[in-house]
Amino acid sequence: MTEKSTGKSEHQRVYWLRDAEQQFPELDRNLTCDVIIIGGGITGTAAAYWMRQAGARVVLLEEELVASGASGRNGGFLLTGTVEHYARAVALIGGEKTRRLFDFTVENIRLMKDFIREHEIGCDLDESGSLHAAISTEENVELRESATLMQTDGFQVEYRDEADIAALTQSDLYKGGLFTPEDAGVHPARMVSGIAKEAVAAGAQIFENTPVTQIIHDDYDSVTVETPKGRVSGYLVLLGTNAYSQLMDDFFQDKILPVRGHAMVTSPITQKLWNPVIYANFGYEYFRQLPDGRVLMGGMRESVPGGDAQHFNELPDERVTTQLIAYLKDNFTALKTFTVDYEWAGIMGFSRDGIPMLGSLPGKSNVFAAGGYTGHGMGFGFSMGRLAAQVMLDGENIGMDLFSLRRLVK
Ligand SMILES: Cc1cc2nc3c(=O)[nH]c(=O)nc-3n(C[C@H](O)[C@H](O)[C@H](O)COP(=O)(O)OP(=O)(O)OC[C@H]3O[C@@H](n4cnc5c(N)ncnc54)[C@H](O)[C@@H]3O)c2cc1C
Known part of the structure; x- marks a missing residue:
C-alpha cells in the first residue's frame, strides 16, 4: 500500500471541523x-449504519477523525443529480440511465432528511432548495432544456428566467436557472458524525486515528487488515476511501482520480442574501x-493553472482563494467588505465518466469499494451506503448496471 502523501490542512482552518474532536477510540487490539x-x-x-441495520458485525477504521476527509470539507449541498445538467447527461448516457441516477439522489436526500429528523441530528438542515444558476446563454439553454426534460420525467423543478434569477441571487451575473425545492444544505461534518454515532448506537465499532496499512487476502472467504496497533479479520471489506482508494489498491489508479477542491467562509454578513x-x-x-x-464560497479550481492538481495535498492554493474572494466582491454589492475567516481544500474522487461506482475488485471478490462521486458525494453517499449493504450482505445486484465499477475495466 502506498503512503498517503498529504499536506495536512489543520482542522481549525476548516469551518466545519474547527471544533472537531476525537469521538471514538484508537484500535489497540485484534x-x-x-x-x-x-x-x-x-x-x-x-x-456502517445500514450494515448494522441488516445485522452484520461491523468494524470501521478511520485514519484521522470521522469526517476529516472530503466529507467534512465540502459545501454541504445536498443536490439532485450528477456533475452534469440533466439535458447533457441524457445526451451522454441516455434518458433512462439519467432518470435513474437522478432518482437515486432524490431518494438519497429524502432518506437523509428522514434520518436527520428521526435521530434529531443537529446538522443545521436547511430545506430552502437549490438553485443552479447559468453563467452563460449556452448554460441557460441547457438548464431550460433540463427543466423541461426533468418535469416530463416527474422531477419537481422550476425554470427561473433572468429577472427571477437576478432577484434570487441579488446579482445580474446570471442568465437563468433551475430551482429544485427538495434540495437542501447541511453542516456536513455534523451530519456524518451523527451517522457515525447512530451506527455505534446500533452496535458498530468505529476506531479513529487508525490507519489501515495493509489489506491481506487470506483466501476467498476472509480478509485481514493491518493497523499500527491491531489487526482486524472479517469476511468482507468495503473501501470507503474515495479519492484515496488508489493508495489502497492500484486498481483505482485510473478509475478514481484525486481532484483538489477549495472553499472559504467569510466573516458574518448581517444582510440576508440567499435562501x-x-x-x-x-x-x-x-x-x-x-x-x-x-458566506461559504467554493470552487474555482480551474481558475489557476494547477489549482485542481491531482494529488493528495489538502492545503489550499492561495491563488484559488484569491479568485473565490474576487468572485464574491465583483458580483454581489452586499459583499464588498468582509474578511476570510476560514479557507481550506479537500480531495474529491472523480470517476472517468462522472458516475459513482460500487462493486468488488476484479480478482478480490470480497473486497468492495464505493466512491467516485465526482464532487457529489453528499448527494449520493447515504443511499450508496445502503446499496453497499444490500449488494455485499444480500448479494443483490440492484443498481449495478448503473454503478458497477467493472464498466471501467475497459
Ligand atoms: C471543497 C469541496 C466541496 C464539495 N462540495 C460538495 C457539496 O456541496 N455537495 C456534495 O454532494 N459533494 C461535495 N463535495 C464532494 C464530497 O465531499 C465527496 O464526494 C464526499 O465527501 C466523499 O465521501 P467519502 O466518504 O466517499 O470520502 P471521504 O469523505 O474523503 O472519506 C474517505 C476517508 O477515508 C480515510 N482514509 C483514507 N485512507 C485510509 C486508510 N489507509 N485507513 C483508514 N482510513 C483511510 C480518509 O481519512 C477519509 O476520512 C465537495 C468536496 C470538496 C473537497
Missing part, C-alpha cells in the same frame, strides 16, 4: 467481525449563506 469498512466519511459511516444553496457555472462555483450569516 478483532474479528463480518465487514471491515475503511474510511469514516459519508460512505463509510452510512455503510437556496447556489451552484453556478456547471458547478465550478457554488455558494450559500450559513445560519450565522457567514
Whole structure:
C-alpha cells in the first residue's frame, strides 16, 4: 500500500471541523467481525449504519477523525443529480440511465432528511432548495432544456428566467436557472458524525486515528487488515476511501482520480442574501449563506493553472482563494467588505465518466469499494451506503448496471 502523501490542512482552518474532536477510540487490539469498512466519511459511516441495520458485525477504521476527509470539507449541498445538467447527461448516457441516477439522489436526500429528523441530528438542515444558476446563454439553454426534460420525467423543478434569477441571487451575473425545492444544505461534518454515532448506537465499532496499512487476502472467504496497533479479520471489506482508494489498491489508479477542491467562509454578513444553496457555472462555483450569516464560497479550481492538481495535498492554493474572494466582491454589492475567516481544500474522487461506482475488485471478490462521486458525494453517499449493504450482505445486484465499477475495466 502506498503512503498517503498529504499536506495536512489543520482542522481549525476548516469551518466545519474547527471544533472537531476525537469521538471514538484508537484500535489497540485484534478483532474479528463480518465487514471491515475503511474510511469514516459519508460512505463509510452510512455503510456502517445500514450494515448494522441488516445485522452484520461491523468494524470501521478511520485514519484521522470521522469526517476529516472530503466529507467534512465540502459545501454541504445536498443536490439532485450528477456533475452534469440533466439535458447533457441524457445526451451522454441516455434518458433512462439519467432518470435513474437522478432518482437515486432524490431518494438519497429524502432518506437523509428522514434520518436527520428521526435521530434529531443537529446538522443545521436547511430545506430552502437549490438553485443552479447559468453563467452563460449556452448554460441557460441547457438548464431550460433540463427543466423541461426533468418535469416530463416527474422531477419537481422550476425554470427561473433572468429577472427571477437576478432577484434570487441579488446579482445580474446570471442568465437563468433551475430551482429544485427538495434540495437542501447541511453542516456536513455534523451530519456524518451523527451517522457515525447512530451506527455505534446500533452496535458498530468505529476506531479513529487508525490507519489501515495493509489489506491481506487470506483466501476467498476472509480478509485481514493491518493497523499500527491491531489487526482486524472479517469476511468482507468495503473501501470507503474515495479519492484515496488508489493508495489502497492500484486498481483505482485510473478509475478514481484525486481532484483538489477549495472553499472559504467569510466573516458574518448581517444582510440576508440567499435562501437556496447556489451552484453556478456547471458547478465550478457554488455558494450559500450559513445560519450565522457567514458566506461559504467554493470552487474555482480551474481558475489557476494547477489549482485542481491531482494529488493528495489538502492545503489550499492561495491563488484559488484569491479568485473565490474576487468572485464574491465583483458580483454581489452586499459583499464588498468582509474578511476570510476560514479557507481550506479537500480531495474529491472523480470517476472517468462522472458516475459513482460500487462493486468488488476484479480478482478480490470480497473486497468492495464505493466512491467516485465526482464532487457529489453528499448527494449520493447515504443511499450508496445502503446499496453497499444490500449488494455485499444480500448479494443483490440492484443498481449495478448503473454503478458497477467493472464498466471501467475497459
Ligand atoms: C471543497 C469541496 C466541496 C464539495 N462540495 C460538495 C457539496 O456541496 N455537495 C456534495 O454532494 N459533494 C461535495 N463535495 C464532494 C464530497 O465531499 C465527496 O464526494 C464526499 O465527501 C466523499 O465521501 P467519502 O466518504 O466517499 O470520502 P471521504 O469523505 O474523503 O472519506 C474517505 C476517508 O477515508 C480515510 N482514509 C483514507 N485512507 C485510509 C486508510 N489507509 N485507513 C483508514 N482510513 C483511510 C480518509 O481519512 C477519509 O476520512 C465537495 C468536496 C470538496 C473537497
